[in-house]
């Protein structure tokens with residue numbers, strides 16, 4: 001088959017590799033019908049994720065058709081259309097059972113197995129992929145859910161909902177500010193209403209992304225990078241600050257923006273991946289009684305979010321802005337990597 005293979009920082013190629021095979025009885029092999037590119041793939045390509053080494057197939061989001069299943073697979077059958085969760089987990093270890101499948105202990109105790117760390121399994125930017133623990137890592141797609149919408153459920157929607165809305169402890173009537181209107185921040189905005197947020201304030205430097213934010217769930221938008229941004233947020237909250245501030249960028253400046261705009265007793269939910277240390281002004285956080293939450297996506301809400309997408313209660317399809325053939329993955333990366341000029345949010349590659 002053909003696949004996009006990582007060859008060290010800055011280098012990748014669409015090349016011939018051996019077809020994936022069933023290895024364990026709990027595996028499935030899936031033909032990729034649609035996949036996409038995540039900001040994390042760009043981090044891996046830059047060399048920011050050392051666990052991903054030369055020869056690894058990239059990608060952790062995908063929708064496909066099951067080609068083969070191992071003898072112990074019970075819930076998934078050959079021919080099923082499925083979503084591939086970006087975290088592949090056993091479902092039975094202590095972490096899986098306590099709602100932390102991103103720390104699954106399977107596979108010789110390596111924590112955090114899965115596409116995101118990438119050290120054990122090949123990815124989805126390929127014609128086919130082997131999925132460990134298929135019963136727990138694949139979700140059958142109901143008829144009528146298009147690939148465009150389904151592929152957002154591999155990573156982006158669970159990340160936004162779990163790490164922004166759920167960890168942020170959004171409650172009915174809350175005002176939620178989301179700093180960063182990339183795919184992840186937009187998914188926070190699209191799901192904040194599930195817990196009853198009354199106001200959802202999108203904050204970004206990019207006007208184009210703020211416009212999209214208003215169509216997927218934001219009630220207000222604020223352009224950052226101006227002197228007025230903080231006052232605009234304060235005006236929307238009677239001067240108190242927001243109940244929940246979600247960091248969906250991954251840089252110290254936007255983390256600080258969240259600390260500045262959260263009200264006393266509120267929550268800063270950090271979703272962004274920082275890569276390096278962020279300074280915390282503990283005095284400031286202490287005096288405001290601020291809770292800070294963070295973590296790696298678990299994808300344990302994927303099934304619930306899928307039901308809502310199937311009922312058209314979540315605008316997942318709105319995120320796909322560009323389409324390519326899977327074999328044209330290099331052009332897809334160029335478009336996605338140059339989002340400032342191409343206005344790309346998610347690029348869909350179909351097999």
Ligand code: NAD
Nearest residue numbers: 039180181182183184204205224248249250272273296297
């Ligand atoms: P993205 O780069 O597409 O979007 C970031 C957005 O932030 C852009 O719209 C950009 O204009 C905006 N931005 C940049 N600087 C800003 C500033 N100073 N003020 C306001 N806005 C600013 O990223 P994404 O794909 O949406 O991902 C967001 C973050 O989530 C990344 O750090 C990513 O690595 C992380 N992530 C975390 C998890 C997890 O498990 N916690 C999973 C997936 C992604």
Ligand code: ZN
Nearest residue numbers: 038040060155
């Ligand atoms: Zn991702």
